[in-house]
Amino acid sequence: LLAILPTAIWISVLFVGRRLKLFSLFAVVIAFSLVVQGPLFTAIGIKPSPLVEALAIPLQQVGAVVHNNEEITDEQAEVLSAIIPLERLATVYNNTSVDWIKFDSQFDRKAFAEQGGEFIKVWLQMAPDHPGSYLRAWGWQTLGYWDVGTENWIITKSTSAFFTPTQNLMYQVTGLEILATDPSNLDQRYDAIRHLPVVYPLFNIASMVWLTLAVCVILVASKRANLILALVPLLGLWLSMMLSAPTYCEFRYLFAFHLCLPVTLLIPFLNPTRYQSLDR
Structure with a gap:
């Protein structure tokens, strides 16, 4: 809900003429979410988080x-x-x-x-x-979610142990020699790669957050704030971490920022005047 509600508020500000229709849509989404996470989860034995x-x-x-x-x-x-x-x-x-x-x-x-x-x-x-x-x-x-100098584990021995010399998927995909040998210490080798200056931001939570916020600033400065709508779910996810993070730096909690990176970088290059306004 922390992702849905900010999106609904942002839409209500941008698209005044269609508030009723949009709020009706969000009401359906929220109701569906509550049903799934409530009665449905209970029926199949999924307990709510403590x-x-x-x-x-x-x-x-x-x-x-x-x-x-x-x-x-x-x-x-x-x-x-x-x-x-x-x-x-x-x-x-x-x-x-x-x-x-x-x-x-x-x-x-x-x-x-x-x-x-x-x-x-x-x-x-x-x-x-x-x-x-x-x-x-x-x-x-919340340190790891806003400080670019903070990091934590990404890959563990429990997962890297699945790689064998004949089934080293990381090496097969990337071709990097640093991953080509004994996979028993693949996590250490992964750390060696993630600390390379060029790729370090890609393995850092806060770097992705600040990049996303920078894109928002660019959109506001270029008078295209309506495009921030596409990033509101990510911002809502980040806000949820800032309000209730159980640990200081957990890569998987905000992995969505990394998955959405191509879209995030593309948004500043979009020209909204080429598309019909939703407010008409």
Whole structure:
């Protein structure tokens, strides 16, 4: 929905004359999405994501406050202690990922789900008293999605192990000699390639995000802001990471930016005057 709703808002601004028809279309899309992710998923046994996934950043921000031994009220401590002992929270907190908290043996997922509302209240109450810790925790948790100097794994040994000397698909496709030998350390060889200056941006999340934002600026400057519509789903996806990223830099989370790169680069060269306006 974070991708659908911004798109609907952007369309309503650009195409005033067709708002009713367009909103009707989006209403159908949203309704279909809710049905698929609700009753249909339930019917086939797919469970919804736990609440902790959606509240990853708030949990990290609260964890940062406790880790820094900052003062909180007894009532706030009581709510947090029901989820995870404060001493344990201070110990396991890691500024790059909420996984250290949510996968800890003393973290009570059931209690967190049941007291999610109380946790949100505590999180909001603590915000005015700990703005610095909240901001730093958010910055660390989203670092890889806006900082081009941050990177993380892309290929793992569990996948590179499938390649054998006679079935080295990477070498067969690219012809690069660096991939031609023993594939057991293909992940290290992949790292060697990704750090080449020319191709580094192609393996970097933030580079693709900033490139997409630069295209948006170009479109606005050239008075073709309506073409940004094609990029709104990507921007919505990025926004979802900035609001609820569970870890600081996960390539697969924003891989859509890389998949859409050819289209993103093509958009600035489009001439909208050649096409009939949707607003007529």
